[in-house]
Amino acid sequence: MLIPVIYQNGKQDMVKDYYLADLIENQTIRRFKRRDGWVSISAGHIRKQQPGSYFGPERRGRLLSEAAN
DSSP states (O other): EEEEEEESOOOOOEEEEGGGHHHEEEEEEEEEEEEEEEEGGTTOOOOOOOTTOOOOOOOOOHHHHHHHH
């Protein structure tokens, strides 16, 4: 899925959804568009890792790859 973004220099673009987290983390973009409108990165209206979230090893990938075989 492509998501509209506005970079720090004002340039607009469409990026694949799986790039969005990295662009936000690296502060490469100023804004991105959700269904309900534009979200400003500096305004803090983005989801963050919740306290108490699981930080252990990822085990689901193995199960998904086994199911595909």
